Amino acid sequence: MTDTEFSRLVVLFRDNIFRVSFCYMKSYADADDVTQDAFLKLYSYGGCFCSDEEVKAWLIRVAINRCKDLLKSRWYRLSEPIDEELPTEDDNDGGGTVLAAIMRIKPRNRCVLYMHYYEEYSVREIAKLLHISESAVTTRLMRGRRQLKDLLIKEGYNETEL
Amino acid sequence: MKQNCNDLFKKAFSHVAPTTDNDSFERSVKERVEHMEKTGRHAKKPLIIALAAVLGISAATVSVGAVTGLIDFNEIFGHSIQTEDEALGSALVGTAENVQTTSSDSDYIVNLRGVTGTEYTVLANIEISRADGGRVEDYFINPLGDTNLEGFMTGACAEGENVIKARSSNCYVGENGSVYVNMQLMTDSGGSISEPQKITDRRMTINGSDFFPAANLFEYMSEKGVSYKGDNRDELGGGADAIAALLLDWSVEFTYIPSEASTITKGCAEQTETCEIYVYGVGVSNCTINSITLSSTSMIMRGSYADSDSSITENDIYVIKSDGTRINTTFSCGYSDGDSFSDEFVYCVSGLSDTIAIDLSDVTAVSINGVVYTIN
Numbered sequence: 001m002t003d004t005e006f007s008r009l010v011v012l013f014r015d016n017i018f019r020v021s022f023c024y025m026k027s028y029a030d031a032d033d034v035t036q037d038a039f040l041k042l043y044s045y046g047g048c049f050c051s052d053e054e055v056k057a058w059l060i061r062v063a064i065n066r067c068k069d070l071l072k073s074r075w076y077r078l079s080e081p082i083d084e085e086l087p088t089e090d091d092n093d094g095g096g097t098v099l100a101a102i103m104r105i106k107p108r109n110r111c112v113l114y115m116h117y118y119e120e121y122s123v124r125e126i127a128k129l130l131h132i133s134e135s136a137v138t139t140r141l142m143r144g145r146r147q148l149k150d151l152l153i154k155e156g157y158n159e160t161e162l
Numbered sequence: 163m164k165q166n167c168n169d170l171f172k173k174a175f176s177h178v179a180p181t182t183d184n185d186s187f188e189r190s191v192k193e194r195v196e197h198m199e200k201t202g203r204h205a206k207k208p209l210i211i212a213l214a215a216v217l218g219i220s221a222a223t224v225s226v227g228a229v230t231g232l233i234d235f236n237e238i239f240g241h242s243i244q245t246e247d248e249a250l251g252s253a254l255v256g257t258a259e260n261v262q263t264t265s266s267d268s269d270y271i272v273n274l275r276g277v278t279g280t281e282y283t284v285l286a287n288i289e290i291s292r293a294d295g296g297r298v299e300d301y302f303i304n305p306l307g308d309t310n311l312e313g314f315m316t317g318a319c320a321e322g323e324n325v326i327k328a329r330s331s332n333c334y335v336g337e338n339g340s341v342y343v344n345m346q347l348m349t350d351s352g353g354s355i356s357e358p359q360k361i362t363d364r365r366m367t368i369n370g371s372d373f374f375p376a377a378n379l380f381e382y383m384s385e386k387g388v389s390y391k392g393d394n395r396d397e398l399g400g401g402a403d404a405i406a407a408l409l410l411d412w413s414v415e416f417t418y419i420p421s422e423a424s425t426i427t428k429g430c431a432e433q434t435e436t437c438e439i440y441v442y443g444v445g446v447s448n449c450t451i452n453s454i455t456l457s458s459t460s461m462i463m464r465g466s467y468a469d470s471d472s473s474i475t476e477n478d479i480y481v482i483k484s485d486g487t488r489i490n491t492t493f494s495c496g497y498s499d500g501d502s503f504s505d506e507f508v509y510c511v512s513g514l515s516d517t518i519a520i521d522l523s524d525v526t527a528v529s530i531n532g533v534v535y536t537i538n
Contacts, residue, residue, distance in 0.1 A: 010187060010188055014184060019175050019178050022178050029181075031180075032180060032181060035180065035187075036191055040194055043192065043195055044195055068296075095176055095177055096174075096177060098173060099177060099178065108300075113171070114171065116167075117168050118168075118171040118172060132300045132301070133302075145167070148170075
């Protein structure tokens with residue numbers, strides 16, 4: 001891969017990969033590390049891609065695998081998490097409150113919600129990316145939405161608006 | 163949710179962004195690549211070594227793709243077989259030698275996690291995991307989120323074709339997404355009252371197939387009134403409301419050797435006081451207890467009976483410790499043979515698995531439907 005092409009892909013997808021990683025790791029520092037690992041793999045990758053979308057899907061898959069590896073590792077489980085400040089309600093648009101609620105959803109549901117509602121992947125595409133069935137994706141979306149709704153109501157959101 | 167989820171997520175994640183600029187990010191990636199090339203380091207190598215080290219598997223074992231050799235149950239104790247305390251559990255741990263496992267699907271690895279038991283009974287814990295390190299749970303649909311599974315065990319046998327009773331006392335999905343099966347194997351073969359055969363040093367095989375989320379299975383069968391077994395892995399029947407299954411044929415073979423501590427027994431010989439017992443196929447019977455034998459993992463009761471009228475429809479049989487603590491037992495149904503019967507119980511504590519081991523030194527009595535028998 002040429003340096004120019006690599007730079008282009010970093011600009012295009014770095015933020016997305018960072019957010020996917022953040023969804024799993026709930027930590028800016030860990031998300032940074034995972035993003036770097038994913039792009040490192042891309043830089044060293046010998047194969048070719050047919051489209052940018054294919055690159056993005058590949059990067060997401062690599063990042064998710066890396067997140068799972070990290071979360072499973074004995075080192076990670078034994079290490080003390082560094083307290084990081086998640087954005088809260090101090091922002092003007094309430095996004096911080098929603099993010100804090102999203103981060104309290106179970107990881108498996110949270111990731112599927114993010115992929116569907118932020119990355120706007122279809123159920124079929126998510127199933128393919130995560131190697132799970134479409135029914136499993138639908139179930140996780142349903143559970144995730146329900147969890148998010150409950151959490152937002154607790155945060156003072158009006159039930160009728162959700 | 164009426165409010166657009168897309169908007170909510172866009173808003174929420176608008177604050178989430180990398181902490182460094184793209185130029186320095188690119189630079190650090192390239193520096194790492196250069197460093198790796200200079201040192202000749204491959205990314206995957208340390209991962210494989212680390213994984214093998216964590217699993218305690220030698221390189222030779224990995225290369226043949228099968229887990230063989232001695233399994234030390236101490237290392238995984240507390241994760242599988244439940245006991246009242248860990249120290250007791252460690253003392254009771256037995257060993258399984260020359261373990262061999264098979265799976266009908268190369269995506270799934272079967273592993274014997276540990277064994278404990280007596281000369282006549284074995285409690286075995288089996289883990290079924292994904293070869294790619296993923297969560298088994300992710301590969302079957304579980305709409306009700308039930309982590310309890312229904313498993314189907316096709317039987318167990320000991321060397322010499324002797325079929326022994328085997329039951330899957332519980333199957334469940336662990337926190338890591340793997341499927342775990344607690345099996346109890348006993349040599350008092352169902353349907354006849356033969357003397358228990360010793361399991362020690364004998365080669366045993368457990369065969370199993372298929373796992374279904376229990377609540378889904380029962381609901382599905384109840385609503386659809388259909389057979390539960392499908393042809394395809396992952397999904398039963400088809401359609402949005404289909405339940406999922408892990409359809410897998412697997413087996414575990416091993417030679418079992420109990421620990422010295424686990425072979426200690428207590429009990430009582432023939433008693434004069436009679437009690438009432440509900441025996442499957444016989445009904446309520448006025449019973450004379452011929453013997454009770456307690457081991458660390460189970461209790462065998464034998465008796466002879468005569469029909470009688472009583473209102474008992476289920477048995478209340480439990481072990482009493484010196485401090486008065488009560489440990490419930492399971493009574494499967496009893497096996498009748500003419501005018502006698504026998505049964506083997508396992509111990510159970512509320513909230514825990516029903517395959518637990520107990521400290522016999524503290525046990526002083528057994529209560530059978532209100533009649534208390536002293537144990538020595």
